[in-house]
Structures are given as structure tokens and as C-alpha cells.
Amino acid sequence: MIVELGHAALWLAAAFALLQALAPWLRAPVGDAERWTGLAVPAALAQALLVSLAFGSLVWAFATSDFSVKLVATNSHTMKPMLYKLSGVWGNHEGSMLLWILVMAVAGAAVSLADSPLGDRFRALVLSMQGLIALGFYAFLLAASNPFERLGVAPTQGNGLNPLLQDPGLAFHPPMLYAGYVGLSVAFAFAVAALLERRVGPAWAAAVRPWVLAAWAALGCGITLGSWWAYYELGWGGYWFWDPVENASLMPWLAATALLHSVAVLAKRDALRNWTILLAVIGFSLSMIGTFVVRSGLLTSVHAFAVDPARGAFLLVLLALYIGGALLLYGLRASTVAVGEGFAPVSREGALVANNLLLAAGLGVVFVGSGYPLLVDVMGAGPISVGPPYFNATFGPLMIPLVLLMAIGPFLGWGAARTDKLARKLAVPALFAVGLVAFAVAVWDVRAVFSLIGFALSAWLGVATLAILWGRLPWRTPRATWGMALAHLGVAITLFGITASGALTRELLVNLRLGESAEVAGYTMKLVDVAPVAGANWTALEATLDVSRAGKPVTVLHPQARLYTSPMMDTTEAAIHTRLNGDLYAVLGKPDGSGRWQLHVWWKPFVVWIWAGGLIMALGGGLSMTARASARRSAAEPVGALVAA
Amino acid sequence: MTDAPTPPARSWLTRLAIYGPLLLFAVFVVFVGSQLGRETRVTVTSKLIGQPMPAVSLPGLGDAPGLTSADFKAGKPVLVNVFASWCVPCRVEAPQLAQLTAMGVTVNGIAVRDAPDDVAAFLTTNGNPFARIGLDKTGQTQIALGSSGVPETFVVDGAGIIRYQHIGEIRPEHIELLMAKLAEAGR
Numbered sequence: 001m002i003v004e005l006g007h008a009a010l011w012l013a014a015a016f017a018l019l020q021a022l023a024p025w026l027r028a029p030v031g032d033a034e035r036w037t038g039l040a041v042p043a044a045l046a047q048a049l050l051v052s053l054a055f056g057s058l059v060w061a062f063a064t065s066d067f068s069v070k071l072v073a074t075n076s077h078t079m080k081p082m083l084y085k086l087s088g089v090w091g092n093h094e095g096s097m098l099l100w101i102l103v104m105a106v107a108g109a110a111v112s113l114a115d116s117p118l119g120d121r122f123r124a125l126v127l128s129m130q131g132l133i134a135l136g137f138y139a140f141l142l143a144a145s146n147p148f149e150r151l152g153v154a155p156t157q158g159n160g161l162n163p164l165l166q167d168p169g170l171a172f173h174p175p176m177l178y179a180g181y182v183g184l185s186v187a188f189a190f191a192v193a194a195l196l197e198r199r200v201g202p203a204w205a206a207a208v209r210p211w212v213l214a215a216w217a218a219l220g221c222g223i224t225l226g227s228w229w230a231y232y233e234l235g236w237g238g239y240w241f242w243d244p245v246e247n248a249s250l251m252p253w254l255a256a257t258a259l260l261h262s263v264a265v266l267a268k269r270d271a272l273r274n275w276t277i278l279l280a281v282i283g284f285s286l287s288m289i290g291t292f293v294v295r296s297g298l299l300t301s302v303h304a305f306a307v308d309p310a311r312g313a314f315l316l317v318l319l320a321l322y323i324g325g326a327l328l329l330y331g332l333r334a335s336t337v338a339v340g341e342g343f344a345p346v347s348r349e350g351a352l353v354a355n356n357l358l359l360a361a362g363l364g365v366v367f368v369g370s371g372y373p374l375l376v377d378v379m380g381a382g383p384i385s386v387g388p389p390y391f392n393a394t395f396g397p398l399m400i401p402l403v404l405l406m407a408i409g410p411f412l413g414w415g416a417a418r419t420d421k422l423a424r425k426l427a428v429p430a431l432f433a434v435g436l437v438a439f440a441v442a443v444w445d446v447r448a449v450f451s452l453i454g455f456a457l458s459a460w461l462g463v464a465t466l467a468i469l470w471g472r473l474p475w476r477t478p479r480a481t482w483g484m485a486l487a488h489l490g491v492a493i494t495l496f497g498i499t500a501s502g503a504l505t506r507e508l509l510v511n512l513r514l515g516e517s518a519e520v521a522g523y524t525m526k527l528v529d530v531a532p533v534a535g536a537n538w539t540a541l542e543a544t545l546d547v548s549r550a551g552k553p554v555t556v557l558h559p560q561a562r563l564y565t566s567p568m569m570d571t572t573e574a575a576i577h578t579r580l581n582g583d584l585y586a587v588l589g590k591p592d593g594s595g596r597w598q599l600h601v602w603w604k605p606f607v608v609w610i611w612a613g614g615l616i617m618a619l620g621g622g623l624s625m626t627a628r629a630s631a632r633r634s635a636a637e638p639v640g641a642l643v644a645a
Numbered sequence: 646m647t648d649a650p651t652p653p654a655r656s657w658l659t660r661l662a663i664y665g666p667l668l669l670f671a672v673f674v675v676f677v678g679s680q681l682g683r684e685t686r687v688t689v690t691s692k693l694i695g696q697p698m699p700a701v702s703l704p705g706l707g708d709a710p711g712l713t714s715a716d717f718k719a720g721k722p723v724l725v726n727v728f729a730s731w732c733v734p735c736r737v738e739a740p741q742l743a744q745l746t747a748m749g750v751t752v753n754g755i756a757v758r759d760a761p762d763d764v765a766a767f768l769t770t771n772g773n774p775f776a777r778i779g780l781d782k783t784g785q786t787q788i789a790l791g792s793s794g795v796p797e798t799f800v801v802d803g804a805g806i807i808r809y810q811h812i813g814e815i816r817p818e819h820i821e822l823l824m825a826k827l828a829e830a831g832r
Contacts, residue, residue, distance in 0.1 A: 030736075089827070117673055278666060281666075282666070285670075289673075313678075316674065316677060316678055319674070320674045323670055324667065324670060324671070324674070327666050327667035327670055329661070330666065330667070331663050331664040331667050334663045374680070375676075509733050510733070511733060511736060511737075523713075587739075590737055590816065594740070598733060598737060
């Protein structure tokens with residue numbers, strides 16, 4: 001019954017989305033012709049409420065293991081822990097599309113409830129675009145992937161959820177990612193409304209800024225969580241694989257990063273009008289394309305849920321309508337948007353333009369790398385794979401000038417910047433960069449040029465960013481400046497983590513009998529015991545490894561080789577000892593038949609900095625978001641906020 | 646901030662820049678649309694499946710005879726195991742190779758980039774399931790076989806045609822599959 005109510009609520013929500021889409025275009029027959037425009041706000045709120053109900057009823061079906069619902073029967077199991085019963089709601093195609101709509105409706109409600117500096121009509125147009133996009137996804141959900149479908153005969157037990165997905169990191173990774181993807185729909189709707197109303201300018205930029213920052217922060221969090229999950233769950237210590245689906249989340253993030261910086265330029269200097277609009281359109285378009293790629297089975301990946309060409313065709317039509325429509329409108333209107341103001345090359349905005357170009361180039365490189373294998377295969381040249389070597393050789397070098405500039409940009413003022421004090425300000429970061437490189441060569445014995453550049457850049461950016469805050473009273477520093485500084489510091493920290501873990505990782509692969517020990521990076525591990533253990537829906541062999549350093553016990557690691565019962569699947573549960581200066585990462589392999597156990601142990605220096613930096617970036621975005629928008633107010637501020645608008 | 650309604654005339658280059666994104670997207674849609682429903686390949690198989698064994702002429706261990714192309718024309722399917730003494734998974738699969746030998750399967754070994762002493766020590770520790778062992782000191786034979794790592798195991802039929810490639814160590818659950826492939830190659 002509750003499930004049927006959820007299904008009905010979804011239909012009703014779709015009706016409200018339609019009303020929301022039409023509201024600003026309706027003309028009331030009597031009285032004020034424009035008064036029906038005001039319907040958009042209550043319609044958006046009603047839609048959000050109804051989708052929440054629908055989502056809630058599906059959650060309820062999963063929580064109570066109602067196997068008469070097809071989706072629950074195919075994806076859940078009574079023996080699963082409650083957290084994973086709930087995360088199972090979005091661990092499948094239909095549920096994740098419902099989550100997509102839920103997040104979209106919540107974003108619409110947020111737009112309805114927030115201030116609307118551009119006026120009620122503009123807000124109604126933004127909501128109309130959101131409603132229009134949502135409608136397509138409602139149609140997709142209700143017609144092609146109904147999550148509430150019942151089975152004629154309910155099975156007594158469900159199929160279970162892929163064990164790799166039964167993990168707290170992954171329980172929260174999709175919702176965060178979706179919040180980012182769908183959050184960008186607000187920027188998209190703002191861009192389309194601005195084109196329709198011909199209101200591209202600083203006021204528009206200031207109004208869209210918090211939405212871009214919110215989406216950017218959520219997307220960053222989602223990507224960070226996903227990367228962390230891959231690191232500890234997949235059992236070989238990698239954190240980024242340049243997998244097509246990872247790239248599908250990285251590309252909107254790169255576009256959003258470029259967008260939030262170009263929004264700053266538009267807000268402050270009224271420059272980059274067309275470019276900013278285009279970025280706003282592209283950001284959400286890439287989110288939709290990413291979803292499409294995952295759902296259509298076009299690219300094979302561990303992330304792909306279902307290979308279904310009919311669904312793929314449906315989504316492709318939606319994409320063609322929305323993205324094609326927006327780009328057509330852009331083409332028609334961009335030629336009528338007066339060119340914004342010009343700018344001096346050496347200035348804050350000059351640095352931001354360079355940043356945008358580099359980010360766009362990086363985006364292009366990732367796009368080409370993700371699509372190229374498909375293209376080559378279609379041309380008949382056989383399957384090829386584009387992996388880390390391509391991305392390291394192309395994306396990496398583009399990030400070098402980007403990070404160099406990131407340190408300098410905040411020291412430049414808006415307009416023609418004074419450069420006389422610049423050299424002195426940058427001397428300290430440069431000194432630290434040289435110092436860290438010398439340290440890496442002398443102490444860590446690093447010789448690879450790419451790694452040394454990574455160390456130099458992380459010190460350069462980190463120290464330059466701290467220098468922005470140096471000598472300022474924390475409570476008198478604008479929140480936007482804090483946000484920018486945190487975000488840049490996050491980049492420096494992540495870069496350091498990537499460089500250090502890449503250059504200094506030590507690996508050990510041994511066969512040990514009980515009682516034997518082996519050594520890696522100064523840590524001695526002794527295999528004390530291997531014993532069976534059992535969980536709610538798995539059994540495992542668990543090793544006990546006593547870890548010591550110079551005779552002193554450090555920790556005890558318990559890597560497991562797990563066998564899940566529903567569905568049947570082997571997984572490895574790595575045992576990880578995390579320290580600020582590195583992780584010990586142990587994986588238990590197979591026995592060799594003669595009483596020895598295969599152990600794979602890594603020492604990964606500073607690897608936790610990668611995700612810490614990612615979260616700090618997102619935190620900076622969140623902090624910046626709460627800063628009051630102030631278009632064109634403090635243009636003279638020399639070291640103000642990078643993204644202050 | 647409303648813009649002036651009459652814009653200046655634009656060159657075709659500006660127009661191209663403005664409509665460029667739309668054009669690119671149109672190409673994307675057409676391309677992707679034409680590819681929907683195409684079967685996606687999930688595994689990579691060696692190009693050498695169905696091809697004859699490449700010419701092999703490898704020295705043996707000590708006085709033992711090496712491995713030559715003649716060893717693959719015996720009229721009976723054999724396994725070729727690409728291994729190395731420095732490879733840990735190769736130790737893991739040793740009991741399974743022994744089991745296959747005990748089941749009457751002929752297993753020929755190719756030791757890749759290895760020293761004779763190390764191979765001998767490896768065989769002493771882990772047992773020697775091999776009928777013939779060839780020392781591939783430069784790794785050239787491994788490359789000719791289309792093998793990218795160790796261990797890998799090939800099923801070669803009685804006429805010297807490669808019929809199956811198994812990548813990674815042979816685990817107990819793979820024995821049945823390999824026996825089936827051998828039986829198939831023997832038909």
C-alpha cells in the first residue's frame with residue numbers, strides 16, 4: 001500500500017513539475033495577466049514534498065524487505081545490515097534515478113525559499129527550466145524504469161546487493177555526487193533564464209554564485225568519497241583510475257571550477273559574459289552526459305548498472321532536447337549579448353581568464369581521453385584502452401601552470417594590478433618550494449622530475465595561500481577570502497598527497513607461514529594467526545599481523561579475504577593503519593597450498609592528505625557560499641576573495 | 646544590465662565560435678546514437694587464439710633438453726605455462742600444475758627473464774610439474790606469444806595451434822575449465 005502511495009505521489013509530483021514549467025508562460029484570463037507566474041514557487045515546494053514522499057516509501061520498502069517490489073527483490077536481502085538496506089535504495093538504476101529527481105526537486109525548493117535578488121519573474125523562469133528538466137526525468141522514470149513495479153509472486157528472499165557496494169563510503173558517495181550534478185542544474189537554469197531575459201551581467205553573476213559554490217562543494221565531496229572508497233575497498237591501494245565513470249564526475253567538477261572563477265570575473269568586472277553562460281550550460285550538460293554514459297551501457301565500467309539500449313535511447317533524446325536547446329538558445333542570444341568589458345592582462349581577472357583556459361583545456365583532455373577508445377573501436381581499429389599514461393602525460397602538464405598561477409592570482413588586484421611588490425610577496429613561497437625539493441632529493445631520494453615539480457608546486461601554492469591570511473585578523477577577514485584560501489590550501493594538500501604517495505610508496509609481496517615476518521619501509525609485520533570469522537552476510541579468513549617498528553609495537557592489522565553469501569562473491573577487505581605521514585595497507589591473498597599465505601603490503605606516505613585536501617576544498621566552497629554577495633563593491637581590495645562576488 | 650537590442654555585425658568566425666558548442670554536441674549525439682545497443686566487449690583476448698604457436702627454440706635447464714617448436718606438434722594437446730622464479734603468484738599455482746600433471750596433462754614451461762640457478766631453486770621448493778622447460782632469457786618468446794605477464798597458461802592443440810589463453814595464476818577452481826579446454830583442443 002505504501003509503495004502504491006509512493007508511486008501515486010511520483011505521478012502527482014510530475015504534474016506539479018509540469019505546472020512549475022508552465023507557470024511563467026501562462027497568462028491569466030482575468031485580472032493581472034502575469035499573476036499565474038507566482039504559481040511556480042508553491043508548485044516547486046509541492047513537487048519537492050511529493051518526491052520526498054515517493055522516495056520515503058521506496059526507502060520503507062527496502063527497510064522492511066518488501067520483496068513483492070521487484071526492485072527490492074533484485075537488490076536487497078533480509079540479512080543485509082540496515083545501513084546497506086537503505087543505501088541499496090540508490091545502489092541500482094531505478095532508485096538512483098529517483099534519487100536524481102529527489103535532489104533536483106529539493107534544489108528547486110531551495111531556489112523557491114531563498115532570496116531572489118533578480119526578482120520574482122526571474123525566479124519563476126529558473127524554476128520553469130528546472131521543472132522542464134525534471135519532467136523529462138519523470139517521464140523516463142515512470143515510463144521506462146518504474147522503481148515501484150510489483151512482482152506477481154513475491155520471492156521469499158532477495159538477490160542482495162553487490163558486496164563491493166556494501167560500504168559506508170559508498171552509502172554516501174552517490175547522494176553527494178548527485179547533489180553536485182543536480183546542483184549544477186540550478187546554474188544551468190539560471191543561464192537559460194538569463195539568456196531568455198537578456199540579463200547577463202554582474203547582478204546575475206552575484207545571484208548564481210552561491211548555487212555554483214554549493215554544487216561545486218557537493219561534487220568535490222562526492223568525488224573525494226568515491227576515491228577514498230576505491231582506495232580501501234578495491235584492495236590494491238589505488239585511489240583514481242581514470243575510469244570513464246570517474247572522468248564523468250571529474251569533468252563537471254572541472255567545468256564548475258572554471259565557472260565559479262569566471263562568475264567572479266563577471267560579478268566584479270562585467271567581463272566574460274558569454275563564456276560564463278556557456279560554462280554554466282556545459283557544467284550541467286556534462287553531468288547529464290555522465291549520467292547517460294553510466295546508464296546506457298555505452299562505456300563498460302565497474303560503475304555501470306544496466307546495459308539497456310532502450311533506456312539509453314530515451315536518455316539520449318532527453319539530452320538532445322535539453323543540451324541542444326540550451327546551446328541553440330546560447331547561439332541565438334550570444335550574438336546579441338553585448339561584449340562585456342575588456343581587462344588588463346596582468347590583473348586578477350587576467351589570472352582568472354588564464355585559469356579558465358587551463359581548466360577548459362584540462363576538461364577537453366579528459367573528454368578526449370574518455371571518448372577516444374570508443375571512437376577508435378568504432379573506426380574498426382579494435383579495442384584500445386586509454387589509461388593513466390595518457391592522462392598523466394596530458395592532464396598533468398596542464399595543471400603545472402594552473403597551480404603556478406593559483407598562487408599568484410590572489411595577490412593581484414582587480415583592474416590593472418600593481419606588480420612592484422609581487423616579487424617580494426612570492427619570494428617566501430618560492431623559497432619553501434626550493435626547500436621542499438632539496439629535502440625530497442636529499443632525504444627521500446626522489447629523482448623523478450615530475451615528482452619534484454609536484455613537491456615544488458605544493459609547497460609554492462600552500463605557502464602562498466597561507467601568506468594571504470598572514471597578518472590578517474581572522475574575524476576581520478572576509479568569509480569569501482577564507483573560503484578561497486581554504487580551497488586553494490586544499491589543492492596544495494591534495495597535490496602533496498598525490499606526489500608523495502606516488503613517489504615514495506613501498507610495496508611488499510610475500511608468502512609467509514604463521515610466525516614468519518617481513519619488513520616494509522621500516523615496519524616489521526609478523527603473521528601471527530589466520531582464523532575464520534563471520535559477519536551478518538559473509539564469512540572470511542582473517543589474518544592477524546603484529547606490526548612493529550624498531551622493536552616497538554605499532555598496531556595490529558586484520559586484513560580479510562571475505563566471501564559474501566548473497567550474492568556469492570569474493571572480496572578483499574584491506575586492513576589499513578592510517579597515520580598523518582602515511583598508511584600501512586595490508587591485503588590477505590590466497591594460501592599457496594603448503595601452509596603459506598600470500599600477503600601484499602604497501603607503505604603509502606601521506607596518502608590520506610589526498611582526501612583531506614579534497615574535503616578542505618569542499619569546505620572552502622561551503623564557507624564562500626555563505627559569504628554575502630557584493631557585486632562590484634570592493635574592486636580596490638588587493639588581496640580580497642578570489643571568488644568574492 | 647539589459648543589453649542593447651541591436652548588436653554589431655559579427656564575422657563568420659564569431660558565429661562559428663558561438664554555434665561551435667552546438668555543432669560539437671550535435672556530432673556527439675549523432676555518433677552516440679549510432680552506437681547505442683552495440684555490444685560492448687568486456688574481456689581482451691589474445692590475437693593469437695587460433696594462430697599457430699610462434700617459432701620456439703629455447704635452451705633447457707642444465708643438461709635437460711630445451712623447448713622447441715617440435716614439442717608442440719606431438720599430436721596431443723599440451724599446456725604451456727609462462728612463469729618465473731621471481732613471481733609470487735607462480736608459487737601459488739604450483740599445486741594446481743602438479744594436480745594437472747597428475748591428471749595426465751603434459752605441461753611445458755617457459756621461464757621468463759630468469760637465471761638457471763633461480764629456476765632450479767624454484768623447482769626444488771615448489772615441485773617440478775614440467776615435461777620440458779625453456780629458458781626465455783630475453784623475454785622475446787613471451788612477447789611473441791602475446792603474453793603480457795606471469796603467470797599465463799596457454800592451451801596448444803596437437804597441431805601446434807593456440808586454442809586458449811589463461812591470464813593469471815591457476816586456482817583450484819580453474820582446473821575443470823582448463824581440462825575442458827584441453828579436451829576441446831584434442832577433438
